[in-house]
Amino acid sequence: xxxxxxxxxxxxxxxxxxxxxxxxxxxxxxxxxxxxxxxxxxxxxxxxxxxxxxxxxxxxxxxxxxxxxxxxxxxxxxxxxxxxxxxxxxxxxxxxxxxxxxxxxxxxxxxxxxxxxxxxxxxxxxxxxxxxxxxxxxxxxxxxxxxxxxxxxxxxxxxxxxxxxxxxxxxxxxxxxxxxxxxxxxxxxxxxxxxxxxxxxxxxxxxxxxxxxxxxxxxxxxxxxxxxxxxxxxxxxxxxxxxxxxxxxxxxxxxxxxxxxxxxxxxxxxxxxxxxxxxxxxxxxxxxxxxxxxxxxxxxxxxxxxxxxxxxxxxxxxxxxxxxxxxxxxxxxxxxxxxxxxxxxxxxxxxxxxxxxxxxxxxxxxxxxxxxxxxxxxxxxxxxxxxxxxxxxxxxxxxxxxxxxxxxxxxxxxxxxxxxxxxxxxxxxxxxxxxxxxxxxxxxxxxxxxxxxxxxxxxxxxxxxxxxxxxxxxxxxxxxxxxxxxxxxxxxxxxxxxxxxxxxxxxxxxxxxxxxxxxxxxxxxxxxxxxxxxxxxxxxx
Amino acid sequence: xxxxxxxxxxxxxxxxxxxxxxxxxxxxxxxxxxxxxxxxxxxxxxxxxxxxxxxxxxxxxxxxxxxxxxxxxxxxxxxxxxxxxxxxxxxxxxx
Numbered sequence: 001x002x003x004x005x006x007x008x009x010x011x012x013x014x015x016x017x018x019x020x021x022x023x024x025x026x027x028x029x030x031x032x033x034x035x036x037x038x039x040x041x042x043x044x045x046x047x048x049x050x051x052x053x054x055x056x057x058x059x060x061x062x063x064x065x066x067x068x069x070x071x072x073x074x075x076x077x078x079x080x081x082x083x084x085x086x087x088x089x090x091x092x093x094x095x096x097x098x099x100x101x102x103x104x105x106x107x108x109x110x111x112x113x114x115x116x117x118x119x120x121x122x123x124x125x126x127x128x129x130x131x132x133x134x135x136x137x138x139x140x141x142x143x144x145x146x147x148x149x150x151x152x153x154x155x156x157x158x159x160x161x162x163x164x165x166x167x168x169x170x171x172x173x174x175x176x177x178x179x180x181x182x183x184x185x186x187x188x189x190x191x192x193x194x195x196x197x198x199x200x201x202x203x204x205x206x207x208x209x210x211x212x213x214x215x216x217x218x219x220x221x222x223x224x225x226x227x228x229x230x231x232x233x234x235x236x237x238x239x240x241x242x243x244x245x246x247x248x249x250x251x252x253x254x255x256x257x258x259x260x261x262x263x264x265x266x267x268x269x270x271x272x273x274x275x276x277x278x279x280x281x282x283x284x285x286x287x288x289x290x291x292x293x294x295x296x297x298x299x300x301x302x303x304x305x306x307x308x309x310x311x312x313x314x315x316x317x318x319x320x321x322x323x324x325x326x327x328x329x330x331x332x333x334x335x336x337x338x339x340x341x342x343x344x345x346x347x348x349x350x351x352x353x354x355x356x357x358x359x360x361x362x363x364x365x366x367x368x369x370x371x372x373x374x375x376x377x378x379x380x381x382x383x384x385x386x387x388x389x390x391x392x393x394x395x396x397x398x399x400x401x402x403x404x405x406x407x408x409x410x411x412x413x414x415x416x417x418x419x420x421x422x423x424x425x426x427x428x429x430x431x432x433x434x435x436x437x438x439x440x441x442x443x444x445x446x447x448x449x450x451x452x453x454x455x456x457x458x459x460x461x462x463x464x465x466x467x468x469x470x471x472x473x474x475x476x477x478x479x480x481x482x483x484x485x486x487x488x489x490x491x492x493x494x495x496x497x498x499x500x501x502x503x504x505x506x507x508x509x510x511x512x513x514x515x516x517x518x519x520x521x522x523x524x525x526x527x528x529x530x531x532x533x534x535x536x537x538x539x540x541x
Numbered sequence: 542x543x544x545x546x547x548x549x550x551x552x553x554x555x556x557x558x559x560x561x562x563x564x565x566x567x568x569x570x571x572x573x574x575x576x577x578x579x580x581x582x583x584x585x586x587x588x589x590x591x592x593x594x595x596x597x598x599x600x601x602x603x604x605x606x607x608x609x610x611x612x613x614x615x616x617x618x619x620x621x622x623x624x625x626x627x628x629x630x631x632x633x634x635x636x
Binding site for chain 2: 026027029033047049050051052080095096097098099341412413414416418421423424427468471472473
């Protein structure tokens with residue numbers, strides 16, 4: 001994986017000391033909260049419901065064992081012994097003290113991590129496919145591109161105060177595992193005439209106004225990508241709605257201008273950008289690419305896996321996917337134990353995953369936008385031993401993409417923006433459906449505790465939005481969303497439900513699916529074929 | 542009744558105005574009456590509280606109960622981690 005050069009390290013170290021001084025001045029009364037708040041947010045430090053929360057960037061979801069051990073250490077030393085993996089593939093600590101924050105950032109800097117640009121109206125952490133570099137269906141490894149964009153967007157002076165936050169995703173497979181088209185800009189690497197370039201989508205997003213991003217350009221050459229993105233951002237920065245926070249995302253600009261006009265303006269700006277010579281030299285991408293070179297794989301490994309243990313066989317079927325290299329597999333670690341808190345991991349579990357990453361996965365671990373972890377380089381012969389260790393630590397749940405593998409934001413249990421709790425609803429759904437999910441098959445349920453949609457509810461096969469109805473939690477249900485290559489925004493079923501009522505409603509919807517499905521159909525497929533009406537009838541009677 | 546709440550500047554802990562200072566326990570909170578704005582201005586300036594605000598609450602047999610669920614959860618702690626709770630006796634959902 002990428003390693004900081006002296007410039008990267010100096011930049012992060014300098015920011016730590018700058019923040020240390022800012023925090024000192026705030027604690028000494030030399031700054032008001034109004035003055036300090038934007039500074040702490042630039043360093044990922046929020047004030048949430050119960051305490052300060054620190055959001056730490058995990059660039060394109062890639063972590064080393066050394067970094068994981070540092071995160072476990074932070075959880076133990078400065079927090080309450082656990083962390084929460086997010087839908088942006090970041091990690092959050094919920095119980096941080098301001099007086100410790102600079103020390104934590106200094107500790108993170110020693111393992112090439114930081115919390116810069118995890119808040120504010122800037123380009124946020126670049127996300128990617130959790131199977132990057134090992135997926136059988138990818139045309140190239142998207143991570144060198146993601147890293148190039150990380151470097152380009154870090155402290156970019158022109159894009160530090162955008163109209164609103166900005167999220168970029170890079171994938172290189174026709175199968176979208178990263179919700180690429182729900183991003184402000186989504187890049188799909190494609191091959192044309194033997195050359196790799198980017199298909200560029202712009203103006204996607206969830207939140208208050210969910211939109212699937214339209215295609216802006218079918219192909220951008222590798223050596224022109226940064227210039228093209230500069231043009232996309234520059235048009236947005238110039239014309240994005242700064243007058244209204246709720247209309248300030250690029251999706252609103254693209255929608256209001258129209259795709260053709262936005263594209264025309266970007267192309268015009270792109271012509272100008274081409275003359276400026278701002279594109280990094282191709283040698284830089286080559287330098288970055290060297291950090292992501294494939295490992296030296298063992299050859300002649302066995303393809304056989306003993307499936308005689310039924311619990312292990314179930315985990316194999318649900319959590320293990322094909323690797324591009326014979327003899328190897330990709331192992332998903334579910335952070336969704338039935339009845340647990342989606343995305344939470346204890347310090348001991350994080351340490352264990354670090355150990356397993358070292359022993360079984362060539363020192364690499366990934367974070368998924370679905371709040372799970374991945375070991376991308378596991379020899380098939382090691383899968384049983386790996387599963388036994390995971391299972392013993394409560395990390396062996398076999399449920400990837402099943403009903404109990406629920407994406408849930410922290411909701412009103414932690415978040416100051418939330419209107420309703422998400423986690424208890426996720427727990428109840430998981431408990432209700434765990435015994436039925438083999439029959440139901442793939443079902444992606446996603447829950448947000450407010451309209452900001454951190455839980456991606458619009459993109460759930462079944463989506464749940466918690467709202468505040470006269471001081472009481474209420475839950476709206478939507479059906480038919482998807483964050484995958486068949487990306488779509490779900491449709492609200494009708495009036496909302498109580499916490500228990502929404503679980504019952506989902507059961508009625510899945511019961512209908514089971515009676516209506518045709519051979520090979522997922523819940524989403526059946527919904528798309530028969531439409532909302534029968535589901536509505538089943539749900540509301 | 543009117544309660545005053547906010548977060549401790551250094552630790553971020555949720556705190557409640559007791560009439561003489563700040564407590565982590567809502568059971569120690571007192572009605573600030575009409576003096577809330579004045580008290581908060583003074584306490585914020587002295588950095589004894591951060592992000593403070595006034596809430597409505599009712600006095601019950603078990604102590605003050607915030608009107609809004611968000612403040613009941615702030616007073617209680619995360620409902621999904623009762624091991625970390627300050628006060629599990631607070632009813633989060635009103636009967």
